[in-house]
Amino acid sequence: MTPRAPAPQPPELLLIEDTPSLQMLYRAVLNKAGYRVICAESGATGRAKFDIHRPPVVVLDLMLPDMDGMTLIDDMLANAPKTRIIVITADGTVDRAIDATRKGAYDFLVKPLGDMRLVTAVSAAMTEYRAQARYSGTLGGELPDLGKAFFSGPSDSVAKLLKEIGAVARSCVPLVILGERGCGKRAVAELVHQHSARAAKPFVAVDCAMQTGPALEEALFGTEASPQAHPRLGALARAHGGTLLIAQPEAMEPALQLRLLAALQSGLVATGQGGASSACDVRLICATRQHPAADMQAGRLTEEFYYQCCVIPLHVPPLAARRDDIVPLALNLVAALARAEGKHFSRISDAGAEKLRTRPWPGNLRELINVLRHAVILHDGPELGVAMLPDCPALTEATPTAQTLEEAMKGLSMAEIERRAFLAALMRHDGSVPRAARELDIAPSTLYRRRDVLAQFTQ
Amino acid sequence: MSLREFDTHLVSSMIALAGAGLQNQLPADFERCAQRLHDIRRSGGHAQMQRALHELRGLALAVGADQLADLCAGIENHSMNTELCTHLAEASTALATSIRSLRAATS
Numbered sequence: 195m196t197p198r199a200p201a202p203q204p205p206e207l208l209l210i211e212d213t214p215s216l217q218m219l220y221r222a223v224l225n226k227a228g229y230r231v232i233c234a235e236s237g238a239t240g241r242a243k244f245d246i247h248r249p250p251v252v253v254l255d256l257m258l259p260d261m262d263g264m265t266l267i268d269d270m271l272a273n274a275p276k277t278r279i280i281v282i283t284a285d286g287t288v289d290r291a292i293d294a295t296r297k298g299a300y301d302f303l304v305k306p307l308g309d310m311r312l313v314t315a316v317s318a319a320m321t322e323y324r325a326q327a328r329y330s331g332t333l334g335g336e337l338p339d340l341g342k343a344f345f346s347g348p349s350d351s352v353a354k355l356l357k358e359i360g361a362v363a364r365s366c367v368p369l370v371i372l373g374e375r376g377c378g379k380r381a382v383a384e385l386v387h388q389h390s391a392r393a394a395k396p397f398v399a400v401d402c403a404m405q406t407g408p409a410l411e412e413a414l415f416g417t418e419a420s421p422q423a424h425p426r427l428g429a430l431a432r433a434h435g436g437t438l439l440i441a442q443p444e445a446m447e448p449a450l451q452l453r454l455l456a457a458l459q460s461g462l463v464a465t466g467q468g469g470a471s472s473a474c475d476v477r478l479i480c481a482t483r484q485h486p487a488a489d490m491q492a493g494r495l496t497e498e499f500y501y502q503c504c505v506i507p508l509h510v511p512p513l514a515a516r517r518d519d520i521v522p523l524a525l526n527l528v529a530a531l532a533r534a535e536g537k538h539f540s541r542i543s544d545a546g547a548e549k550l551r552t553r554p555w556p557g558n559l560r561e562l563i564n565v566l567r568h569a570v571i572l573h574d575g576p577e578l579g580v581a582m583l584p585d586c587p588a589l590t591e592a593t594p595t596a597q598t599l600e601e602a603m604k605g606l607s608m609a610e611i612e613r614r615a616f617l618a619a620l621m622r623h624d625g626s627v628p629r630a631a632r633e634l635d636i637a638p639s640t641l642y643r644r645r646d647v648l649a650q651f652t653q
Numbered sequence: 654m655s656l657r658e659f660d661t662h663l664v665s666s667m668i669a670l671a672g673a674g675l676q677n678q679l680p681a682d683f684e685r686c687a688q689r690l691h692d693i694r695r696s697g698g699h700a701q702m703q704r705a706l707h708e709l710r711g712l713a714l715a716v717g718a719d720q721l722a723d724l725c726a727g728i729e730n731h732s733m734n735t736e737l738c739t740h741l742a743e744a745s746t747a748l749a750t751s752i753r754s755l756r757a758a759t760s
Contacts, residue, residue, distance in 0.1 A: 213708055215678040216715055222671035257707050284710050284726070306714040309670075 204230045205320050207251040210240035210266070211282070212259050220253065220312065227313040237261025244270055250323040251316055252279045254299075256290055264294060271298045278319035278364070282307065295506055298361040318366060322391040344378045344559055345385075346526060347519025351511040355382070358508055363389035368503045371481040373510030376560030379481040380439065382510050387437040392477060395436030398429045402445040403629055411450055415463060430454075430463040430474040438476040443499065444489040445629070451499040459502070478503055513555040513562060520555075520562070521547045528566045528578055539575035546580040557621075616644055660717025667715075682712055703729055 207224065211217040212235050221231045232247055234240035237258040244252065252270060256263035263281065270277055278300040283291040291302035300322070301315050345352050362369055363386045371379045380399060387397045400413055416428030429438060443451065457463045463474040480486070486504040489495040495504075513520065525542055532539040542550070555561055569582040606614075619630035620641075631641050668676045686709040693702045710725035724743070 213682055213711060215675055215682045216711060218671050218675050218678055219667055219715065222675070226670065255711075257704065259704070284707060284714065284722075305711050306717070 204228055205251075206230045206232065206247060206249050207253060207316060207320075208232045208234065208240065208244055208247060208249040209253045210234045210237070210258065210263075211253070211255045212236060212257075213255075216255075220307065223307075223309045223312055224253075224316060227316070229316065237263070237266050241266060241269060245273075248274055248277075250276075250278060251300075251319045252277060253282065253312075253316065254279055255282045256294060257284075264290070264297060267294055267297050267299055275364075276323060278323050280315050280319055292506060295365050295367050296358065296361060298364050300365045301367060322366065344381045344523070347516060347522050349511075349516045349518045351515055352519055355508070355510065359385050359389060362386060362506055362508065365506075366477055368478045368505045369480070369508055370486055370504040370506070371479060371508045371510060372483070372485060373481075374483060374512045374558055376558035377510045377512050378559045379510055380441070381559075382508065383437070383439045383479045383481060386479060386508075387477075390437070390477070392436045396433050397437050397439070398433035399439040399441065400429045401441040403442040406445075407447070410446065411453075414450070414454060415457075428463065430457055430476060431472045433476045434472070434474050436476065437479060439479045439481060440503075441481045442483075443480045443503070444482060444486065444494040448496050451496050455499055455502055480504060513558045517551055520550050524550050524562060524566060524578075527563060528570060531563070531567050531570045532575060535570050537570060537575055539570060539578055541576060542578045543580060546578050546583060549580050549583050613644075616641060659713075659721075663717045679712075679716065683709075686712065 205228070207229055209217060209220055209224070209231050211220060211233070214235070217233055217235065221233055224231045232243055232249065234243050237260050240252075240254070240258075241261075254263055254266060258266070267279055267281070270279065275298075279294075279298070281291055281294045281299045281302045282305060283302060284305045291299075291304070295302060300319050303311060303315055345356060359382060369383075369386065371382050373379045373382075383399070384397055387393060400410075402410055405413060412428065414428050414430055416431060440446075440454075446454070457474055458476065458478060461473060461475055462471040464471045480503055482489070485507070486495050486500055490497060490500040516523075521542060524547075528539045528542070550562075553565075557564070565583060566578075568584050569578055573579075573582045615634065616630070619633050622630070622633070634641075664679070667679075686705060689701075689705040690709070693705055706725045706729045710722045710729070713719070713722035713725060
């Protein structure tokens with residue numbers, strides 16, 4: 195007789211809820227969905243059962259009779275960082291739920307809990323826990339090289355940011371990354387992705403300010419096959435299973451914001467009217483320069499998009515607020531840039547370090563890279579000296595005051611004045627062609643045709 | 654919808670899912686909350702009041718007693734004062750009525 199394989203154990207989770215009838219109800223819903231539920235009616239009991247069972251998922255009511263749920267989250271994640279914790283809250287405590295997510299909770303559910311919402315959240319948490327276990331080699335270890343390069347240094351603001359990245363990477367909640375132009379918002383989004391259980395899946399980024407109308411819609415949703423063109427997969431479908439970064443979402447038309455929201459909520463994306471749908475399980479991260487609440491108040495972001503997609507803000511400090519980081523950061527970057535050019539730079543002179551530390555850095559990390567690249571291309575190492583570091587010509591060219599405008603234009607050709615005006619507008623609008631074109635009162639296509647200006651801006 | 658009303662269909666489906674134990678436990682939990690609120694009116698502090706109201710709100714939301722849940726939410730953020738005591742008395746009365754309705758609906 196062939197020995198029978200043991201039946202697979204149902205997935206186990208810990209439910210910490212102090213109201214007996216609610217505990218009974220949630221347990222019944224989860225049992226029916228195939229989970230084995232370990233119940234605890236207080237923080238102390240929950241903590242003890244957590245130590246015994248080490249469940250992959252914990253469903254936790256934040257308000258417990260004997261202990262603050264926040265303390266319990268800290269405690270459990272300190273001992274088992276990969277645990278997925280889903281917090282339950284009544285609607286008045288959503289702010290606390292957001293705080294809990296910042297601490298590393300995976301998701302939060304607002305009472306009253308719909309059966310499906312509870313089961314879906316637990317199922318997603320289980321899936322991510324398993325995925326994380328598979329990719330454990332890339333998690334919980336060193337930050338990826340990009341993060342190391344951009345966010346190395348001794349400053350408190352960077353230490354805080356890295357801690358927050360580690361915490362939110364465990365969650366699936368939508369993030370909004372806030373920061374000045376060029377401060378590394380995309381790098382932060384990539385770090386969150388690379389540190390999450392979705393790391394093996396695609397990271398796809400779309401900048402809403404770089405294209406408008408139908409072009410942006412196509413970039414997000416793709417196009418169907420037509421006699422004139424092959425079908426094109428949109429960013430939502432390409433990011434399936436992974437992370438979608440939407441830069442400057444306030445530049446999206448309201449109707450498009452709602453279409454994007456509907457796709458995210460349904461988990462399905464249709465390319466067009468009557469087109470076939472494909473799955474889009476994505477974690478959404480938005481990146482923008484000012485707090486999206488201001489964009490909502492100004493009518494640029496719909497309330498629906500704001501409340502669904504801008505849940506947890508993550509602030510990326512400008513380079514000027516990280517002065518202690520600038521020299522070690524520059525040293526890492528100049529070495530890497532030199533290697534790419536077949537050169538060798540291994541130190542920075544004292545005067546060079548002082549100049550780097552005291553420069554205003556309005557263009558942040560992007561400007562730092564440009565300054566170092568300029569030095570590496572034009573000079574040889576191994577020391578980066580003060581004379582190799584350019585001043586800020588682009589800035590002074592780009593933002594002449596009204597009094598000096600005439601002086602600044604003296605002797606310049608019309609083409610050069612136009613080039614400088616385009617470049618300055620692009621800088622003021624963080625590379626957004628539609629916005630720069632709007633300010634200059636020209637068609638975006640006019641600016642798109644100026645490849646020389648665009649190339650210079652992106653250098 | 655009044656303070657004493659709740660969603661009878663929702664409660665029936667909850668009991669069908671979780672069994673007879675829930676049919677007994679739900680009214681017991683409402684009664685326990687009512688008793689705690691009465692005790693707090695006499696001797697309790699703000700933190701105890703908030704905790705009791707929070708639990709009652711969770712229960713009220715679960716059974717679809719939205720108005721009661723809203724009232725609890727409104728009171729949760731008040732400080733202890735006479736006005737609050739009046740609200741608490743109203744909530745306690747509404748709670749007792751809801752429990753009676755709940756017993757009738759689930760028995």
